[in-house]
Amino acid sequence: MKVISNEFKEIILKAGEIFKEGFYSPKEITLKGKKDLVTEYDVKIEEFLKEKFSRFDYSIIAEESVKDEFNNSIIIDPIDGTTNFAHKVPHCCISVGVYENKKAKFAFVYNPILEEFYTAVAGEGAYKNGKKIKVSKMNDFQRALIATGFPYSSAENRDDLDLVIKRLHKLLPNCQDIRRLGSAALDLCYVAEGMFDGFYEINLKPWDVSAGMLIVKEAGGVVSNEKGESFDMFNDKTIVASNGLIHKKFLSYF
DSSP states (O other): OHHHHHHHHHHHHHHHHHHHHHHTSOOOEEESSSSOEEEHHHHHHHHHHHHHHTTSSOEEEETTSOOOOSSSEEEEEEEESHHHHHTTOSOOEEEEEEEETTEEEEEEEEETTTTEEEEEETTSOEEETTEEOOOOOOOOGGGOEEEEOOOGGGGTOHHHHHHHHHHHHHHGGGSSEEEOOSOHHHHHHHHHTTSOSEEEEESOOHHHHHHHHHHHHHTTOEEEOTTSSOOOTTTOSEEEEEOSTTHHHHHTTO
């Protein structure tokens, strides 16, 4: 298992070279929606990863191409935080989740700009740059630092915008503060290493969270939907992640 994990890591490190080249270069930017950006480097990195991962016995689900059936799958987000990437804000990453029989097996989240490489293997813990990480021990929600994100749909879907504002209105007075950095995959990793005590967001896609969820769980945290049930990355609207100690209180604001 360690050999397979290391093979994936080496491929992702090489993809990181393309990522760094694109981050510091002029980019061709197109729109998939009113706010949703894509660059040629999203496609370049995805194609590189798909080609390298093709030797493994998994289907591939990727953001910028046709999605295959989910079972034994590699789920790829070539650039999570594309808007940051396009504006040279260094909070962006490559996210790769590997699933067997629809269960998370390996997770990799790599920010080549800040040299942050998060990994997890099911049942073996979570790591940042090879060092084991754990969620925070904060048990007072009023002192908890919470991360979130704003959906692209808020530009056109008034219901989503209203939901975002409603939840901010409930949560912000009752926690330490809220951060919005622009990459769900990294936000989950920051929960895993104890930088954030919790994270929530709506309308995320499987490639945004497939790796980060396992990293949080292997670091001792909890991931659920807003009802406290197991989060279904293909069907649930809201993801809620935390250190576990504040989770019940966290959910009371949804």
